[in-house]
Amino acid sequence: MTDFFAFVRDHADKLLEQTLTHIGLTFVSLLVALLIGVPLGIFISRQTRLASGVLGVAGVLQTVPSVALLGFLIPVLGIGVGPALVALFLYALLPIIRNTYVGITEVSPLIKEAATGVGMTRNQVLTKVELPLALPVIFAGVRTATVINVGVATLAAYVAAGGLGEFIFSGIALSNVNMMLAGAIPAALLAVGFDFGLARLQRLSAKKLRVGALVFVFLVPFLSAFYLLPGRQDKLIAGFAHEFYGRADGYPGLQKTYGLHLRPRLIDQNLMYEAIRREQVDIISGYSTDGRIKAFDLLVLTDNKHAFPPYDAAPVVRQVTLKRHPELGPTLNLLAGKLTDSVMTALNYQVDYKKESPELVARFFLKRVGLYKDPRLAADSPDRRTETVVMGSKVFTEQYILAEIYRQLIEGQTRLRVITKTGLGGTQICFDALRTGAIDFYPEYTGTGLLVVLQPPVATLTKLTMQSDSVYQFCRQQFREKYQLDWLSPLGFSNSYCLMMRRSQARLDGIQSIDDLVSYLSKK
Numbered sequence: 001m002t003d004f005f006a007f008v009r010d011h012a013d014k015l016l017e018q019t020l021t022h023i024g025l026t027f028v029s030l031l032v033a034l035l036i037g038v039p040l041g042i043f044i045s046r047q048t049r050l051a052s053g054v055l056g057v058a059g060v061l062q063t064v065p066s067v068a069l070l071g072f073l074i075p076v077l078g079i080g081v082g083p084a085l086v087a088l089f090l091y092a093l094l095p096i097i098r099n100t101y102v103g104i105t106e107v108s109p110l111i112k113e114a115a116t117g118v119g120m121t122r123n124q125v126l127t128k129v130e131l132p133l134a135l136p137v138i139f140a141g142v143r144t145a146t147v148i149n150v151g152v153a154t155l156a157a158y159v160a161a162g163g164l165g166e167f168i169f170s171g172i173a174l175s176n177v178n179m180m181l182a183g184a185i186p187a188a189l190l191a192v193g194f195d196f197g198l199a200r201l202q203r204l205s206a207k208k209l210r211v212g213a214l215v216f217v218f219l220v221p222f223l224s225a226f227y228l229l230p231g232r233q234d235k236l237i238a239g240f241a242h243e244f245y246g247r248a249d250g251y252p253g254l255q256k257t258y259g260l261h262l263r264p265r266l267i268d269q270n271l272m273y274e275a276i277r278r279e280q281v282d283i284i285s286g287y288s289t290d291g292r293i294k295a296f297d298l299l300v301l302t303d304n305k306h307a308f309p310p311y312d313a314a315p316v317v318r319q320v321t322l323k324r325h326p327e328l329g330p331t332l333n334l335l336a337g338k339l340t341d342s343v344m345t346a347l348n349y350q351v352d353y354k355k356e357s358p359e360l361v362a363r364f365f366l367k368r369v370g371l372y373k374d375p376r377l378a379a380d381s382p383d384r385r386t387e388t389v390v391m392g393s394k395v396f397t398e399q400y401i402l403a404e405i406y407r408q409l410i411e412g413q414t415r416l417r418v419i420t421k422t423g424l425g426g427t428q429i430c431f432d433a434l435r436t437g438a439i440d441f442y443p444e445y446t447g448t449g450l451l452v453v454l455q456p457p458v459a460t461l462t463k464l465t466m467q468s469d470s471v472y473q474f475c476r477q478q479f480r481e482k483y484q485l486d487w488l489s490p491l492g493f494s495n496s497y498c499l500m501m502r503r504s505q506a507r508l509d510g511i512q513s514i515d516d517l518v519s520y521l522s523k524k
Helices: 002-010 012-046 048-063 066-077 081-105 109-117 122-159 165-174 177-202 206-228 242-246 251-258 272-277 319-324 328-335 341-352 358-368 375-379 397-413 427-436 446-454 458-463 468-483 503-509 514-522
Strands: 238-241 265-267 283-287 298-300 313-318 388-392 417-421 441-445 485-487 497-502
Touching: 002 012, 002 177, 012 048, 012 081, 012 122, 012 165, 012 177, 012 206, 048 081, 066 081, 066 122, 081 122, 109 122, 122 165, 122 177, 122 265, 165 177, 165 242, 165 265, 165 427, 238 242, 238 272, 242 251, 242 265, 251 514, 272 283, 272 497, 298 503, 313 319, 313 328, 319 328, 319 485, 328 397, 341 358, 341 397, 358 397, 375 397, 388 397, 388 427, 397 417, 397 441, 427 441, 427 446, 441 446, 446 468, 468 485, 497 503
Parallel strands: 238 265, 238 283, 388 417, 388 441
Antiparallel strands: 283 497, 298 497, 313 441, 313 485
């Protein structure tokens, strides 16, 4: 717990900003849901033949998984606050509409008849009889919608809309429990606190409940305004992947080496390129062999101070797996040196931009280098064995391509069957799966192995020349000694972390390197 409190203390400003943003997201969407849901609930209580249809549509929207809903909204609304608010609004609708409808329709007909008998108009019956009597039920719906929105709002970080999900997503990517708790605990406390407050309002007497409802109506816009609080505006807007933001060889390394200071929006790494293409951000973290660099005309900023170490790709395999299947190592090493930077970039381009499947791209590559064999021929062999190996991969295009290349290579060249567990998330998740035996191997990068997994002391890093061979040999030796894992022969390309800008904007601002970027940002 000491480490957790130290983390909270060190990131108090960021945590406060995320909490206020989270509250604002929750109540902006709740406010819109109230403005639409309550009148809609009143309307269907009058037009009962429409009730089942309206509630059915709202119910279907409620059942759509939140990530899938965001995926549907991104092509229409882009990245940022738009899809997040729409998703939260849709999730809040059902409990508000349903409880408004139920609350009004359950008011006793005798009471409504008596109100009409003393001369009340239909609108007066609604405002002076039905709504006051239905308030406890309506508040129950608002209470449910609020708790739902607090939870779902954590996913806003997926589309660079901010909130406590930034720490949660970053913690998952880095397997950093303290970071995950720093986001999850405040989110849970917000849900419990809002639920408790609304529950107290719900239990008030009829007269006090009306006053409480009025206070709540004025309070919601006030809480919504937290999302609009002005912050420091940077000259250039950065969008970083959650893992890059927290890794020692990512943004912290840039801060240390260059003194670069930004307030980046954290965004899913698969959406970063779309964000810069739509000009919603100006700088992104990325990978030097990504095919979208060419497709979107991006400029990779020169790392003239070598903040990023070499990232030579190679398979990391459990030693027990190599002993159990002696043919696996030589088979994987058939790819040594076959994938150059230009070749890997071209493969990524085919999948990312041309939308070709990783399976077809991998097969074409293996045929071109003369390593493809039809796995069905091996399957028909009478002495085919049923042993399997389990391969993992991270959750970005290049890893999916490498996983397909390995699978087809192994199943064509050996009698082994490959079970794939792709999209395992961040480095730490893949490494833990490998170390514990959940997978047998996965493709990794030497710079990641050095700074994220091994994390040697500064004195060791100072002595270690940041050259491809020295970093590879150091990782190979340390992984063998500490974890009984083997780095096999490098594939031939280095997929380094990098910063990118749109080429047109970089030319306009006179930025070619990270040093240029720092100088540009320091100018007033």
